[in-house]
Amino acid sequence: QVQLVESGGGLVQAGGSLRLSCAASGRTFSSYAMGWFRQAPGKERDFVAAISQAISWNGGRTYYADSVKGRFTISRDNAKNMVYLQMSSLKPEDTAVYYCAAARASSYSPGEYEYWGQGTQVTVSS
Numbered sequence: 001q002v003q004l005v006e007s008g009g010g011l012v013q014a015g016g017s018l019r020l021s022c023a024a025s026g027r028t029f030s031s032y033a034m035g036w037f038r039q040a041p042g043k044e045r046d047f048v049a050a051i052s053q054a055i056s057w058n059g060g061r062t063y064y065a066d067s068v069k070g071r072f073t074i075s076r077d078n079a080k081n082m083v084y085l086q087m088s089s090l091k092p093e094d095t096a097v098y099y100c101a102a103a104r105a106s107s108y109s110p111g112e113y114e115y116w117g118q119g120t121q122v123t124v125s126s
Contacts, residue, residue, distance in 0.1 A: 002026045002102045002115040009098060009120030012090055016124070020085040022100030022117060030054045030078040033106040035113055036085045038096035038122075045099070047108045049074040049085060063106055068094075090124045097121050 003025040012018050020036070035050035050063045051074045062074050073086040083100060098120050101113035 002029065002032060004100045004102060004115055004117035006098065006100045006117040006120040009122045011123045011125065014090060014092055014124055014126050016090050017086070017088045018090065018122060020087065020098055020100075020120060020122070022083040022085075024081045024083065024102065026081075029081045032102040032104065032115075034074075034076055034083040035101045035103060035107070036074060036083075037099045037101060037110055037113075038094075039099070039119075040096040043096075045110050047110070048072065048098070050106045050108070051076050051083070052106045054078050061106070063108070087122070090122075092124045092126045095122060095124050
């Protein structure tokens with residue numbers, strides 16, 4: 001089982017940056033693909049970014065939603081059981097609760113992810 005705890009959210013002005021962190025428990029962290037999703041009020045939970053397992057054939061491969069490509073960067077540190085989401089050039093439409101999740105394989109679908117954190121709020125003011 002994997003437990004996930006996000007941190008790093010907050011209020012930032014448009015054009016600013018934030019780095020979200022996700023701390024994972026469990027000795028099998030490196031065997032999971034990790035993803036970030038976000039959910040704005042009244043909207044569905046949307047894919048933001050994912051990174052494959054470090055031990056897979058495409059170890060550490062990253063995937064991004066079109067809306068964040070070139071602005072967000074996902075990374076992982078298996079030694080520390082951490083996943084990060086570096087967000088730059090933030091826009092008001094990036095405002096949402098951001099969730100970290102773990103899956104057996106990288107996926108754009110939230111339904112493929114087995115474990116979820118509690119979420120962290122990101123608010124971008126115009």
